[in-house]
Amino acid sequence: MSHPGPQPVERQLPTEEARDLLALVREMAQREIQPKAAEEEDAGHFPRDVFALLSRSGLLALPYAEEFGGGGQPYEVYLQILEELAAARLTVGLGVSVHSLACHALAGFGTKEQQAAHLPAMLGGGLLGAYCLSEPAAGSDAASLRTRAARDGDTWTIDGSKAWITHGGVADFYTVLARTGGEGPRGISAFLVPGDAEGLTAAPPERKMGMKGSPTAGVHFDGVRVGDDRRIGEEGQGFAIALSALDSGRLGIAACAIGVAQAALDEALAYTGGRRQFGRPIADFQGLRFMLVDMATQIEAGRALYLTAARLRDAGLAFSKQAAMAKLFCTDTAMRVTTDAVQLLGGYGYTVDFPTERYMREAKVLQIVEGTNQIQRMVVARHLVGPESR
Missing domain, CATH: 1.20.140.10 (Butyryl-CoA Dehydrogenase, subunit A, domain 3)
Structure with a gap:
């Protein structure tokens, strides 16, 4: 008896544009991602070139508004594209998901001026983001985080350490949750911090059982100064x-x-x-x-x-x-x-x-x-x- 073997997944895509997008991603995955996945994961190689390609192709910006360089795709489409990328190599699929997560605060809660100033480069300018919430002593209990941002006029000084940060040390920007007020969730605010900010350093990547090509590292803030124009949302709205x-x-x-x-x-x-x-x-x-x-x-x-x-x-x-x-x-x-x-x-x-x-x-x-x-x-x-x- 003959066996047909695996067949391509039938997708529930709402438009012809989405179907064309899926075809592009499948071709790219088969040509650029999957063939090198095993070798590069074994070597712990981070595929920054792949993320640059995805950015040029508009695939780092799919669920965000076209007004700022996004793809304008519904989450129903974005997630199925993400599944295809993860099937080819999880380091890539998860990396796209983390980048999207890092853009979420600015896209959803930033002012129009902040969005116009930063989102186009974040979404389609070849940049890669990271999301800084977890800390060495604040994992599941994220509201107990200790990284602090102190205000001095129109600037903030951030001090503390974050843990388990995907893209830690290689990201171009970090969405950082820091304490600006009292204890608990209402004392936390969100900031957009450049990856090359003075005083921002990353620890050596963690040695993991899997996803060795995706750097996971502690990120340290030692007197990192950012303007108030990089605070996202209201003070205390960060959580x-x-x-x-x-x-x-x-x-x-x-x-x-x-x-x-x-x-x-x-x-x-x-x-x-x-x-x-x-x-x-x-x-x-x-x-x-x-x-x-x-x-x-x-x-x-x-x-x-x-x-x-x-x-x-x-x-x-x-x-x-x-x-x-x-x-x-x-x-x-x-x-x-x-x-x-x-x-x-x-x-x-x-x-x-x-x-x-x-x-x-x-x-x-x-x-x-x-x-x-x-x-x-x-x-x-x-x-x-x-x-x-x-």
């Missing part, structure tokens, strides 16, 4: 800005997770259709066929969940609960699917000669970033039954 950004960022992580899971399923389908044992392809054996079915079903369910949340966002409706659900379900799916893909390839799946072991290592971090999956369960529970009693 609300951060939460708004994270709702959208969680959808980016969900789409990336489904991209990794789809890549793992495609590898498993190709291998089980070609590997023969006992005189026939191992894809003929019911136990393995059912594993493939479960993997495909989980992926389709995850994709439907993140698209539902995206359509709510595009319609201007509340989507925080669905974003948390999507991040939770899709990243757990990626972990299950990549683990099963390694199992389906047997000993080969455990070797670096096949990409499944890399997919499995990369999937793990997606259950942690943008709020751990335990935090996502807390977010969803609050929507369902209200806040916890104290």
Whole structure:
């Protein structure tokens, strides 16, 4: 019996323009990203040239307004493009998601003057952004952050340290959350800090089990001075800005997770259709066929969940609960699917000669970033039954 092998994912794209965009991304991924992914990840090489190409192609700016150089695409389209990029190489897909997250504060809460001054370069000028919220002692409890910004007339001086910053040390700009008032979430403000600001330094990148090509580093602020024209939103509004950004960022992580899971399923389908044992392809054996079915079903369910949340966002409706659900379900799916893909390839799946072991290592971090999956369960529970009693 012959087996057709993996087929291209059928996308739910609303316009001909979006379908053309997807075709462009698939061609670019197959030509420029996927062939070098394994080698460059093994070497820990950050593909800055790929991000420059994406910027020139308008792919770093898809969900933002055309007025400032954005792509003007709905989140429903942007996330499916993100999934394609992550399937080719998670370092690239996640990097685009983080860049988009770093632009969110200015695009959503900046003044028209701030947006006109900075957004065109951020969205299409070859720049790359990073998002500075987490700290060594403020992870899930982000409202307890200690990095402080002190005002002196029309300038602010920022002191403190951020941790686990994707693109730390290579970003051209940082969206930074810092304390400008008292304790708790109402004392936090947001700032746009240039990557070359005096007093801003990055620690050596963390040594990670996966995504070795994506630098994750601590970022230190030692008397970094920025003008008040780089404060985004009102004083004390920073935590609300951060939460708004994270709702959208969680959808980016969900789409990336489904991209990794789809890549793992495609590898498993190709291998089980070609590997023969006992005189026939191992894809003929019911136990393995059912594993493939479960993997495909989980992926389709995850994709439907993140698209539902995206359509709510595009319609201007509340989507925080669905974003948390999507991040939770899709990243757990990626972990299950990549683990099963390694199992389906047997000993080969455990070797670096096949990409499944890399997919499995990369999937793990997606259950942690943008709020751990335990935090996502807390977010969803609050929507369902209200806040916890104290």
